[in-house]
Amino acid sequence: MELKPIKTRKIYEEIVERIREFITSGELQPGDRLPSERDMAERLQVSRASVREAFSALEMLGLLEIRTGEGTYIRQVNIESVMSSLTWVLYMEKDAVLELLEVRKILEVQVAALAAQRANPEDLQNIEEALKQMYQDLQKVRLGEHADERFHFAIAQATHNKILIHLMSALSDTMERTLKVSRSKLYEGKDMPERLYKEHALIYEAIRQQEPSEASERMFAHLAGVEASYLV
Structure with missing residues (x-):
């Protein structure tokens, strides 16, 4: 999974779109664990706050599951x-x-x-x-x-x-x-x-x-x- 630096005004939206592209392309599968907020922020060259906001948005959409103390995982995508x-x-x-x-x-x-x-x-x-x-x-x-x-x-x-x-x-x-x-x-x-x-x-x-x-x-x-x- 290649993560390139992001340069845009709406950072969290770009992160959301990047992760969604990985999911739809099959590079990320249901059950896969995402890098930590710190790791993701360093690799994308963005703030941890932007990564956290993107994760929260994707969780609301039902695409991610944030497990306290365990990490962030890709959820099984359904029609909802x-x-x-x-x-x-x-x-x-x-x-x-x-x-x-x-x-x-x-x-x-x-x-x-x-x-x-x-x-x-x-x-x-x-x-x-x-x-x-x-x-x-x-x-x-x-x-x-x-x-x-x-x-x-x-x-x-x-x-x-x-x-x-x-x-x-x-x-x-x-x-x-x-x-x-x-x-x-x-x-x-x-x-x-x-x-x-x-x-x-x-x-x-x-x-x-x-x-x-x-x-x-x-x-x-x-x-x-x-x-x-x-x-x-």
């Missing part, structure tokens, strides 16, 4: 840790908002189609409850962003595809962090809450009627409109 890593990467890429919106549009259009094919009565009830919450927020002149997120995630759950559900969860978490202010402005626009509610109602109806093409078309139209609103 991969999705957590995706959330981390998306969150750090603060200038990629438009790309994030594009990914969401591409993904959710197919999600809507699959939901129309696979949704069971319980799934439909969950989607409908989120829609009802949106309507109640609309009547009380409240921002309906939480019900909005619940609606879209309920559709993802209706696909019964675990990877899609994890992807949607990662995207939803990142959207909430990076677009919080923009989402508030979106819902405060004139007639926008009512328009968004009607668009969601049309999507739900297409899913309930088991019409995949219609569901995907309505989802695309909705997300394209949202994307255009962010660009104003």
Whole structure:
């Protein structure tokens, strides 16, 4: 395992990326022990504080296990840790908002189609409850962003595809962090809450009627409109 000196402003992020590259390339395997903080800092020519911060970040992502008195080890990677890593990467890429919106549009259009094919009565009830919450927020002149997120995630759950559900969860978490202010402005626009509610109602109806093409078309139209609103 070759460790080269790092020269960058965001030292711990570079350390995180370097270790992740070793894991994905297979140079580091689950169960392998990493060098100590002191050794790692000397070989990378960075501070021990930066190494410690990187280790903590990777532990939060589920990629490392820090055992007190024993050392730091590579954990077995599972779908949860991969999705957590995706959330981390998306969150750090603060200038990629438009790309994030594009990914969401591409993904959710197919999600809507699959939901129309696979949704069971319980799934439909969950989607409908989120829609009802949106309507109640609309009547009380409240921002309906939480019900909005619940609606879209309920559709993802209706696909019964675990990877899609994890992807949607990662995207939803990142959207909430990076677009919080923009989402508030979106819902405060004139007639926008009512328009968004009607668009969601049309999507739900297409899913309930088991019409995949219609569901995907309505989802695309909705997300394209949202994307255009962010660009104003």
